[in-house]
Amino acid sequence: MYERLQRFLYGRYGTDKLNLALLIVGLLLSLIGSLLFWPVTFLADALYIWALFRTFSRNIPARQREYAAFLRFWSPIEGWLRTRKVRFSQRKQYKYFKCPSCRQELRAPRGRGKIEVTCQKCHNVFRTKT
Structure with a gap:
């Protein structure tokens, strides 16, 4: 069974920070949808499907381009958050x-x-x- 799964996943893109971000945003949207506005859960489901598609995709160059575009957006935010964390711990x-x-x-x-x-x-x- 393990070998079949290993063979299936061979050559697939796998996970990265973008997939993690999609899953976290999807989780937040499904929480909001369950509490306030239920049609938002469809958007959360779309994000889950996109994350699964990216994980099992064999088109690795396209996924790398998506990830590079995400990092251009996320890296400045991540740096700002890291700086704030260090400043807070050394206050x-x-x-x-x-x-x-x-x-x-x-x-x-x-x-x-x-x-x-x-x-x-x-x-x-x-x-x-x-």
């Missing part, structure tokens, strides 16, 4: 602020009082409180 150790002239994000250790900061990007000097 007790560091004070984050922006340079008033170039808007570069900077950080300084907390508990130093009033300090004079030199921006590494534009070399603007300004005072701030940590």
